[in-house]
Amino acid sequence: MASVLVYLDHPIVPLAKASRELLTIAATIGEPAVALGVDSLEDGVAEALGEYGVRQIYVPENPDLDKYLVAPKAAFLAVVVEQASPSAVLLDNGFESKEIAGRLGVKLSSGVITDIVSVGEDLTVMKLDLAGSYTVSAKVTHGIPVLTVKPNSAEPRVASEPTRPEQVKVAAVDVSAVNAARVTGREDKKASTRPSLSEARVIVSGGRGTNGDFSAVEAFADALGGAVGASRAATDAGWIEHSAQVGQTGQTVSPQLYISAGISGAIQQKAGMQTSKVIVAVNKDADSPIFEIADFGIVGDLFKVLPQATEEIQKRRS
Amino acid sequence: MHTAADAPLNIVVLVKHVPDAQFDRHLTGENHTVERSQSILSELDEYALETALQLVEAATGDASAHKITALTMGPDAAVNAVKKSLQIGAHQGVHLNDPALAGSDAAGTSLALAAAVRHIGGDDGVDIVITGMASTEGETSLVPAQLAERLDLPQVTFVSAVELTYDGDAPVLHARRDGATHADTIESALPALVSVTDQINEPRYPNFKGIMAAKKKPLHTLSLADIGVDESAVGTSGAWTTVESADPRPPRGKGVVITDEGDAGVQLVDFLTTQKLL
Ligand SMILES: Cc1cc2nc3c(=O)[nH]c(=O)nc-3n(C[C@H](O)[C@H](O)[C@H](O)COP(=O)(O)OP(=O)(O)OC[C@H]3O[C@@H](n4cnc5c(N)ncnc54)[C@H](O)[C@@H]3O)c2cc1C
Numbered sequence: 001m002a003s004v005l006v007y008l009d010h011p012i013v014p015l016a017k018a019s020r021e022l023l024t025i026a027a028t029i030g031e032p033a034v035a036l037g038v039d040s041l042e043d044g045v046a047e048a049l050g051e052y053g054v055r056q057i058y059v060p061e062n063p064d065l066d067k068y069l070v071a072p073k074a075a076f077l078a079v080v081v082e083q084a085s086p087s088a089v090l091l092d093n094g095f096e097s098k099e100i101a102g103r104l105g106v107k108l109s110s111g112v113i114t115d116i117v118s119v120g121e122d123l124t125v126m127k128l129d130l131a132g133s134y135t136v137s138a139k140v141t142h143g144i145p146v147l148t149v150k151p152n153s154a155e156p157r158v159a160s161e162p163t164r165p166e167q168v169k170v171a172a173v174d175v176s177a178v179n180a181a182r183v184t185g186r187e188d189k190k191a192s193t194r195p196s197l198s199e200a201r202v203i204v205s206g207g208r209g210t211n212g213d214f215s216a217v218e219a220f221a222d223a224l225g226g227a228v229g230a231s232r233a234a235t236d237a238g239w240i241e242h243s244a245q246v247g248q249t250g251q252t253v254s255p256q257l258y259i260s261a262g263i264s265g266a267i268q269q270k271a272g273m274q275t276s277k278v279i280v281a282v283n284k285d286a287d288s289p290i291f292e293i294a295d296f297g298i299v300g301d302l303f304k305v306l307p308q309a310t311e312e313i314q315k316r317r318s
Numbered sequence: 319m320h321t322a323a324d325a326p327l328n329i330v331v332l333v334k335h336v337p338d339a340q341f342d343r344h345l346t347g348e349n350h351t352v353e354r355s356q357s358i359l360s361e362l363d364e365y366a367l368e369t370a371l372q373l374v375e376a377a378t379g380d381a382s383a384h385k386i387t388a389l390t391m392g393p394d395a396a397v398n399a400v401k402k403s404l405q406i407g408a409h410q411g412v413h414l415n416d417p418a419l420a421g422s423d424a425a426g427t428s429l430a431l432a433a434a435v436r437h438i439g440g441d442d443g444v445d446i447v448i449t450g451m452a453s454t455e456g457e458t459s460l461v462p463a464q465l466a467e468r469l470d471l472p473q474v475t476f477v478s479a480v481e482l483t484y485d486g487d488a489p490v491l492h493a494r495r496d497g498a499t500h501a502d503t504i505e506s507a508l509p510a511l512v513s514v515t516d517q518i519n520e521p522r523y524p525n526f527k528g529i530m531a532a533k534k535k536p537l538h539t540l541s542l543a544d545i546g547v548d549e550s551a552v553g554t555s556g557a558w559t560t561v562e563s564a565d566p567r568p569p570r571g572k573g574v575v576i577t578d579e580g581d582a583g584v585q586l587v588d589f590l591t592t593q594k595l596l
Contacts, residue, residue, distance in 0.1 A: 069472070069473055069474065069475070069495075069502075069504060070463065070473055070475070071466070071467070071472070071473060074467070094497075094498070095459060095475075095476050095497075096497070098458070098459050098460065098463070099459070099460075099462075099463035099473070099475060099476075100463075101460070102424065102428075102458075102459075102460035102461075102462075102463035102464045102467070103463050103464065103466070103467040105424075105425060105460070105464065105558070106425065106428070106464050106467040106468060107467065109558070110558060111423065111425065111557075111558030111559035112424060112425070112458075112460055112558075112559070113559055114458045114459070114460065115458070124562065128567070129345065129564065130345070132567065133566060133567055134345055134564050134565065134566055134567060135564070135565050135567055136345075136350065136561055136563070136564045136565075137561070137562045137563045137564075138559055138560065138561045138562060139559065139560055139562060140558060140559050141557070141558060141559060141560050142557075142558035142559075143558060179470050179471060179472050180472050180473070181472040181473060181474045181491075181493075181504050181505065181506035181510065182504065182505045182506065183502045183503070183504055184503050184504065184505045185502065185503035186500050186501070186502050186503075187500060187501045187502075187503075188499065188500045189498075189499055189500055189501070191499075196498070197498075198498070202595070224595075224596075232516075242478075242496060242517060243496065243497075243498050249362070249451065249515065249516045251498075256595060257590070257593075257595045274570065278593055278595060279570070279573075280586065280589070280590075282582075282586075286575070286577070291572070291575050292570075292572060293570045293572075294572075294573050294575070295570075295573035295574070296573050296574055296575075296576075296586065296589045297573060297574065297575035297576070298575075298576055298577075298578055298582045298585075298586060299575065299576070299577040299578065300577065300578025300582050301578070304578065304582075304583070305578055305582045305583045305586065306583065307583070308581075308582070308583025308584060309583035309584070309586045309587050310583075311583070312583055312584050312586075312587040313587055313596065316587070316596075
């Protein structure tokens with residue numbers, strides 16, 4: 001059986017859910033192998049990958065792939081593909097991964113498909129187009145398929161028998177020969193104790209209607225164990241950081257439950273959340289477009305509705 | 319390529335004519351391509367054009383010598399994206415229009431655009447190619463990275479700030495890139511490919527003067543033969559991916575809407591309980 005190469009930029013233990021999903025998908029279409037973006041394996045990562053049936057871990061000898069933007073990582077991955085001859089390459093759907101995928105596709109003369117929500121055994125994939133309004137079935141017809149898969153596309157499942165992955169060192173890519181921009185500084189964002197937007201089962205988002213006060217949105221998110229999102233109006237105003245933005249130019253999310261509070265539901269906001277399983281909207285204005293797609297809509301003041309709901313949940317739990 | 323601090327900048331901005339998201343959008347035809355009546359200049363490309371204008375305005379040297387070319391690829395109507403760009407402030411327009419381009423995927427698109435950029439650059443080359451972060455309909459974000467790969471340019475992509483400084487006579491591009499977990503500062507020599515997010519600036523609108531001036535600006539139409547690209551390398555015949563089927567998703571049914579009469583929070587919790595979401 002051919003290998004399926006999964007690119008994991010910098011895996012740590014416990015493995016991120018999105019990584020476990022990619023490994024699970026890889027195992028359904030072949031024998032999972034992993035290529036890393038960093039030159040050393042952190043403690044426990046090999047064992048964790050082994051639980052998902054990974055046979056080989058390709059590790060670059062370069063300590064410096066991260067110091068340049070995208071191009072050297074794509075060059076490294078092309079070398080691994082040549083060595084491993086996989087039947088497909090899987091990456092996550094983050095913007096850096098999509099860029100690596102794009103460049104890899106050109107290097108390999110391979111078709112690239114992004115925003116995938118499921119991968120079939122014959123490598124036919126499903127994706128949603130035009131802001132989730134179409135379901136599209138597509139296939140790579142040339143080269144080794146390079147596929148980027150959205151989070152929440154598979155239920156992570158460990159292999160029936162764990163493997164002991166072999167570590168394969170890959171000769172260093174000559175980064176000075178690759179025409180790439182240098183990363184001169186990196187600022188880590190402070191880690192939140194809440195689940196990440198892309199992986200959360202529940203998201204509570206606030207918009208301009210919060211008027212800058214996200215406390216009711218945050219308290220409700222915490223009562224539900226969810227993540228906090230926002231509209232662009234809220235992030236542009238600086239009330240919450242840009243990485244919380246949901247929508248066309250923010251994150252596309254598809255949680256079990258999306259609660260929209262004080263958000264009108266402009267097309268660009270809908271584009272990022274309308275594939276959520278259940279949508280709840282709280283808005284003062286009964287004519288807001290968000291009510292057209294809400295499963296449960298409340299015409300009301302978010303500062304009254306959310307705290308009451310938060311209190312009710314706490315009451316029922318105690 | 320221009321290197322001296324006072325040398326004029328030669329910038330190409332990619333602009334795309336896309337269906338207006340305010341209307342219902344459709345996939346049509348055998349190849350399930352996007353239906354393009356009611357199309358506009360992609361809003362995300364307005365940020366790219368604004369970036370080019372600001373870089374030129376901040377640059378040293380003879381302001382009238384800098385050149386911004388708005389480049390589009392697409393059928394006849396796509397020229398509207400170029401015309402709007404000329405009204406906003408681009409100096410010249412180029413429309414790559416060839417029936418053989420229909421049905422191109424990202425690979426074919428980046429191949430044709432790379433050849434067009436080379437053609438525009440001529441012997442001196444282009445200093446900066448600027449694009450939006452994604453098209454508003456395909457949304458793959460593949461084209462900027464693939465274009466950088468094909469032109470062998472450093473990619474300075476997905477950036478929310480960009481500035482040009484000079485180290486002696488050598489131009490250096492500085493940029494900021496925001497990710498979910500960290501933000502990077504980036505540096506690159508020229509020539510380079512830049513893609514910008516909607517965080518980078520506030521695009522300006524065309525004014526009356528701009529609209530009048532645009533009528534006199536040069537607008538060239540190129541065919542594949544003009545840029546030396548073989549028909550078989552693009553369009554459906556050159557595509558490396560295929561769409562097998564495309565089905566409109568059933569619209570979300572409108573749910574229950576209640577008006578808060580003092581107990582909506584409690585009703586919300588009841589709803590979440592019946593949906594097994596608690
Ligand atoms: C190129 C481009 C890309 C974009 N990308 C995105 C994107 O990714 N994500 C995104 O969200 N937007 C995006 N937008 C912006 C989008 O068009 C809207 O402007 C934005 O979503 C509006 O945010 P909002 O709903 O919070 O604000 P508004 O439209 O101002 O709506 C605020 C709502 O809050 C309600 N409200 C006020 N007070 C209360 C209260 N106390 N209780 C309850 N309700 C209240 C009001 O009735 C109103 O409906 C983009 C726009 C462009 C042009």
